[in-house]
Amino acid sequence: MNNLIEDAKNRLIVALDYSSMPDIEKLVEKLGESISIYKVGLESYLNTEGKVVDYLHQKKKKIFLDLKFHDITNTVKMACENAIRKNVFMFNIHCSNGSRTMSEVSELLKKHNSQSLLIGVTVLTNLDEKDINEIFKSTLNIEELVLNMATVAKKSNMSGIVCSPNESGIIKEKLGKDFITVCPGVRPKFTLDQNGKSGDDQNRIMTPYNAIKNGADFLVIGRPITKAENPLEAAKAILEEISEAL
Secondary structure (H helix, E strand, O other): OHHHHHHHHOOEEEEOOOOOHHHHHHHHHHHHHHOOEEEEEHHHHHHOOOHHHHHHHHOOOEEEEEEEEOOOHHHHHHHHHHHHHOOOOEEEEEHHHOHHHHHHHHHHHHHOOOOOEEEEEOOOOOOOHHHHHHHHOOOOOHHHHHHHHHHHHHHOOOOEEEOOHHHHHHHHHHHOOOOEEEEOOEOOHHHOOOOOOOOOOOOOOEOHHHHHHOOOOEEEEOHHHHOOOOHHHHHHHHHHHHHHHO
16 A cells, blocks of 8 residues: 555645745645645746745755746747756646647757656646637537647657546547646545535546546646645545555
8 A cells, every 4th residue: 555655646746826935835844755746836936936946856846847838939948948957847838839839849858858748738627618619619629629739749749738637538548658647627525515516716627536547647736735724634635545546
């Protein structure tokens, strides 16, 4: 069982959605050795002026730099140069940058001999079919749209994608087990109501157990841990649930 918990630790990414270093440090200290990977998003990165990355490196933690770069090719490449220099475990750009940008950033990683995982953001997990129709006027459903974006990302030599756990299964089936799926929109059983709803802004959700069973490689979980009365106990419960699925 201990080995399974260790494996689970390599699958769970805790989202540090905080606005100050003291709050971040307090949580990381509370979680201690139970968590090894943290997500640094726009809120925590900007509010700490990037200091959170240096802090996590000092604590020997792996970092998912979740800044979702989306701009013209040259601007994205310059931003990615910075991410590469930060020596993070993983960072991401939007698949909607297109194949040219994704391919050129992939080549950038090779040029720098970087081991960072380059992940493409597909369809945000707070969007549903109605949103997709409104934004894209697309006849594709979400699963088809995510699969298409993922296919372009793989052809562009990306390491994998960010998607909801609902789409992870079809991605693995069509693009292979080695193509990484990083999945937000994961909500443990203890946070769901009797109808299986999370009560927050996430629409395409799945429990940690079901997400792993559906092929997710990494689960990104924030509020169920960070807003919990006892974050360490919440994290341990989620790790147990992941380990049961492995």
